[in-house]
Amino acid sequence: MPTRKPPPLRKDARRNRTALLTAAKAAFAEEGLNATLEGIARRAEVSIGTLYRHFPTRMDLVAVVIADKKRAWIKAAETAVAMESAWDGLAFFLERTCELQAGDLAFNDIASMRFPHAPGIEAARKRAYDLGGRIIERAQAEGSLRPDLTPADLAFIVWAQSRISEATHAIDPDAWRRYLAITLDGLRAKAAHPLAVTPLRPRQVMRAQLELGRRRLR
Template sequence: MTRPLPRSARRDAHDNRARILDAARAVFGEDGLGAPVREVARHAGVAPATLYRRFPTKRALIAEALTQQRRACHTAVRDALADPDPWHGFQSLIQRICELHAHSRDFADTVMTAFPEAADPTADRGGALPAVTELARRARASGRLRPDFVVDDLVLMLMAHQGVLGVPSAARPAASRRFAAYVIEAFRAPPGTGAPASLPPFPELRPSGSPGPS
């Protein structure tokens, strides 16, 4: 029969886990999901063996550490879809996504499913994708979103927004807001009856056999 851990040992284990998750968010937020686990352990002030006792794989660590990021993404999508003005909701989603990314490099990794099979952002993206698709449909129907917009254009947006993370951190929020404003104008349908300039075909961003943009 396994005896329960003493209260002090349980408290130490809980504290170690919290420090590891805080460190993972900080390290992944600054360096992205490619940062090594040993850097997370160093940042947390624990031995790598201690980290691996709590999280046997890097994927398990990512899945737990990015829970807050995934929730923030879902909240942004849900709030945008609830807006009675679909174009305003669409704009607010762009602004919020860029804001989240500007504060954390791993946000783009989460959205673009860098570790799909482990962190399981694929499932989150799958849950959010119908809502974003519906928001885009409503915004197109209002005549204010260009008709050739596809949801995967948001992935291209994040890939381009990655450059904003290279500016000094103090200037990053303002640079991100300016970038979002440019992107919104690019997605906006032209006024009157003018047709938007035609776009090149959407590039293949997924492995062969995966579903395409919708």
């Protein structure tokens, strides 16, 4: 590996770095990923220059703050694929994804693709997408999931949910569950009526992601 181990940080530097991450985590969660960097520096009681020394770009900060949830997300997908009941796997995956974004506008922004170029997210997204495909296949093979659903549809369902948790996270952190339950009822094979509109092709889904990202961020 070409990367050298970074030299140890000085004590004050370590303290400031921690303070910045704490402040950023809170600010991003409350205000979304476009929280102002100056505000984060103020919150951490550190000068703006120090913020930039530690995190030269906003993305560097985002990457660290997001890391945990990103891992949790992938793990949820892997767990879902391994569940005995494929339907339960699907429901678990959707619930867990929505749970991660509820009350955390940072992950909400990520899940809604408002930061399409967030670092390290690309890979996680691809992985989650692939796993999502397998979750769907299994549930369709099992006969519990409507046969016309595609992996891209999963993304749209999560995006749609993201607006609901965006609206309700401060009022009732569990409100989104109600609407996810309704959607799940619509996903069952027994409930399915034929869909008149075809799903977006993968290329189009990517463009839709970028479109969401264009909206008032960055």
